[in-house]
């Protein structure tokens with residue numbers, strides 16, 4: 001697919017009040033600071049769509065973005081695993097993420113972002129187990145690939161795939177900084193929502 005435009009639609013603080021926008025949703029999940037906002041901006045070509053960096057722990061809202069005049073929806077889930085928050089804050093984040101994942105009527109696939117340099121954390125594994133348990137399809141995306149050499153990247157791709165129990169081909173390698181990996185991810189979107197041609 002080609003992404004022609006993307007715009008912010010709504011933020012939700014209460015998982016009981018999820019909007020039904022009547023279009024397929026792709027959700028983006030990952031540890032805070034993994035590069036989720038940067039990747040959404042890169043993918044949509046809108047540098048200001050999702051806010052980047054600054055205050056990693058802050059955003060515990062679920063943000064909905066309409067792509068190509070709302071034919072497709074990107075859902076930015078709260079970043080998890082931010083160390084400097086209380087247990088009750090962490091629990092709120094968890095229930096937002098889980099509330100969305102189990103409550104959305106339109107969710108087609110979860111893009112799970114992992115920093116290419118690091119092993120999946122216990123929070124990452126919890127999320128992946130949750131997705132397996134609820135039978136929610138997902139895609140693994142390794143971010144910040146500009147940080148490693150080509151040889152290191154190939155090694156890390158296999159290691160991440162092994163840690164998660166998928167084939168190496170199923171780990172998408174991206175860099176928002178160097179603007180690489182976008183075409184493969186757009187093709188992946190086509191294959192996870194084959195019934196929609198979001199032109």
Ligand SMILES: Nc1nc2c(ncn2[C@@H]2O[C@H](COP(=O)(O)OP(=O)(O)O)[C@@H](O)[C@H]2O)c(=O)[nH]1
Nearest residue numbers: 032033034035036037038052053144175176177
């Ligand atoms: N080198 C590099 N840094 C990145 C990349 N994507 C994001 N970052 C940096 O990582 C930090 C967190 O990015 P952000 O998109 O806000 O992460 P989020 O918390 O997951 O939304 C910022 O300092 C970004 O500039 C990337 O592809 N390469």
Ligand SMILES: [Mg+2]
Nearest residue numbers: 036037051053
């Ligand atoms: Mg962010």
